[in-house]
Structures are given as C-alpha cells and as structure tokens.
Amino acid sequence: MDPWIIAATSAAAIAAVNWYFFLAPKSSATAHDAPDGTQLVTIAVEGGYAPSEIRVRRGAPVRLVFDRKEKSPCSEELVIGxxxxxRFLKPFEKTAVEFTPLESGSFDFTCGMNMLRGRIVVEG
Ligand SMILES: [Cu+2]
Known part of the structure; x- marks a missing residue:
C-alpha cells in the first residue's frame, strides 16, 4: 500500500479519537429546582456520566443524585476534588451529594481512576 495512504489513514484515525474525547458534544443539563429551592440533578452512572455536564446557579444548594446502574469497578468511586x-457509589443505588456553590466557574468530577469525567458549571 502507498505509504501516503497509510499516513492519511492514521491521521484520520487520530483525528477521530481526538474528536471523540475532546470535541464531541457532551450531554449537558440544567438543574431543576425542588420546592425548597434546592437544585436537583440526577446523573446516571453507567460507563460514564449522563448528563456529563451539569449547570447550576451560584448561591443555592445543589443535590446531585448519582444513580449507579452497573457494578463495573471503574465507576464505584466518585471524586469531586x-x-x-x-464517595463510594453502591451498585444499583442512588447516592446524593449536596453542596452549595459559592463561586462561579467550573470543576470536574471523576471516577476514582480519573477515567470517567463530568463537569459542574456554576453560573451567575
Ligand atoms: Cu474508573
């Protein structure tokens, strides 16, 4: 095979991988408010986090409910640095994490191995 074709194919494969990991649209969700003003979001945990980006407002309490739908060891630990x-997430159970964001900005949450990733965006 022509070496140029091989090089072009490799470049395309690398571009596809980069697109998938860095540029592919991530599922994003805005929290909805409970009657007491808490911003609620349920995040499915199954080979990743869905939604993987959560938008909340600054200054109001947030409750993230991690709904773990698997027992794969990768997702058993949740880290919000x-x-x-x-926090350990029990398989097939929901685990709530509560906090009140006091500053705008964004920060990540990951599995214990830093492989699965999500992001919390604090607006306002
Ligand atoms: Cu992991």
Missing part, C-alpha cells in the same frame, strides 16, 4: 468529596 474541588469539594473534597470521595
């Missing part, structure tokens, strides 16, 4: 949270 900015909040000092490291």
């Amino acid at each position: 900015a909040l000092g949270v490291r």
